[in-house]
Amino acid sequence: MDDKPIDKADILRELEELHRLDHDYANGRILGSMCTEAHPFAKEVYCKFLDTNLGDPGLFKGTKLIEEKVIQSIGEMLSLDKAYGNIVTGGTEANLMAIRAARNHARKYKGIVDGEIIIPDSAHFSFKKAADMLNLRIVEAKLDDNYKIDVESVREAISDKTVAIVAIAGTTELGLIDPIEDISKIAHENNIYFHVDAAFGGFSIPFLKRIGYDLPVFDFSLEGVCSITVDPHKMGLAPIPAGGIIFRCEEYLDVMAVDSPYLTVKTQSTIVGTRLGASSAATYAIMKYFGKEGYSKIAKELMDNTAFFAEGLKEIGYEIVCEPELNIVAFNHPDMDANVLAQKLEELNWKVSVAKCPVSIRVVLMNHIKRNHLEELLEDLKEIF
Numbered sequence: 001m002d003d004k005p006i007d008k009a010d011i012l013r014e015l016e017e018l019h020r021l022d023h024d025y026a027n028g029r030i031l032g033s034m035c036t037e038a039h040p041f042a043k044e045v046y047c048k049f050l051d052t053n054l055g056d057p058g059l060f061k062g063t064k065l066i067e068e069k070v071i072q073s074i075g076e077m078l079s080l081d082k083a084y085g086n087i088v089t090g091g092t093e094a095n096l097m098a099i100r101a102a103r104n105h106a107r108k109y110k111g112i113v114d115g116e117i118i119i120p121d122s123a124h125f126s127f128k129k130a131a132d133m134l135n136l137r138i139v140e141a142k143l144d145d146n147y148k149i150d151v152e153s154v155r156e157a158i159s160d161k162t163v164a165i166v167a168i169a170g171t172t173e174l175g176l177i178d179p180i181e182d183i184s185k186i187a188h189e190n191n192i193y194f195h196v197d198a199a200f201g202g203f204s205i206p207f208l209k210r211i212g213y214d215l216p217v218f219d220f221s222l223e224g225v226c227s228i229t230v231d232p233h234k235m236g237l238a239p240i241p242a243g244g245i246i247f248r249c250e251e252y253l254d255v256m257a258v259d260s261p262y263l264t265v266k267t268q269s270t271i272v273g274t275r276l277g278a279s280s281a282a283t284y285a286i287m288k289y290f291g292k293e294g295y296s297k298i299a300k301e302l303m304d305n306t307a308f309f310a311e312g313l314k315e316i317g318y319e320i321v322c323e324p325e326l327n328i329v330a331f332n333h334p335d336m337d338a339n340v341l342a343q344k345l346e347e348l349n350w351k352v353s354v355a356k357c358p359v360s361i362r363v364v365l366m367n368h369i370k371r372n373h374l375e376e377l378l379e380d381l382k383e384i385f
């Protein structure tokens, strides 16, 4: 730190220079991100609530009510009449809370001490962090030929130490929806906690279904589902950080509660103590602003772009890994290694992401990637071909 105060203009100049090194969503070159530019209205609301702290909700009663309302709205979107949960920093924290709830519940009611969680090979790496922090062993369920969790392998993986089963609605690499109804049945029959990670798909599947897309059921209408991660800062167009964790019952929050004696509320179940109210307020505002109609329109546009891009790739001769269920396309050149192709695209100034299972180029068709960007990308891919 400098000894003397520095002029605001000088500080801003330095920061702007550094900020110029960042990539900008607006030029449509970021192909592998699940985040996008937040809606301006959400950013405006976010700034108004910057000083609110939901770590001490007795001091910020209004903002706490906003969090409760937004959790309730997300719950309704996921077929749950009365929802419990929090707006957190993202999918990682949401998944961590879900697994912590499952572990504590199993410890309290089943006496399980050295627990295990069953997760598919396609699960986001946040579950590895959760297992590490919570001292749980990961048992990986296999994927079937379509890269979805293999239902039989989940059944086989269950043991008397299983504290949770996880399935994904919108996998990170391919955007696929696991057979959640089947897994829900297995979890329910075996009285095991079932968590659905819909960090990516949660803000699109309900709206696509609403306008007639034939997508599988993934939400609380399935009685085995205990919690769902759904991130406003991905398909919800809310500013970062905004993750959502929704629980079916309050008990799952209670088993995580620790005493917080000197605060305005006497227990706390979230991982983070001092935490943003701005994320809840911005999410609340943007959900009201779009409504089901607005989100359906966005989801449809993105699916149209997905279909346009996938068709364009096939016409050139690229191979699609799987038919997209949500707005992610993964593809390969018939004879070129995906990393080599990625390198060529990087040289043309595309910010590419390479999936590992299977190795392929993966494009997440977020709101910042417009038709003209896709046309340019297809042109470049044609040149490379």
Ligand code: 0PR
Binding pocket: 032, 033, 034, 035, 089, 090, 091, 092, 093, 095, 124, 126, 168, 170, 171, 172, 197, 198, 199, 200, 231, 243
């Ligand atoms: N669950 C799923 C299914 C996810 O895809 C992700 C993140 C998470 C949980 C964790 O969410 P947070 O990152 O909010 O904690 N998926 C993307 C990924 O890791 C996140 C991302 C976003 C990556 C923007 C890059 C990027 O530029 O690939």
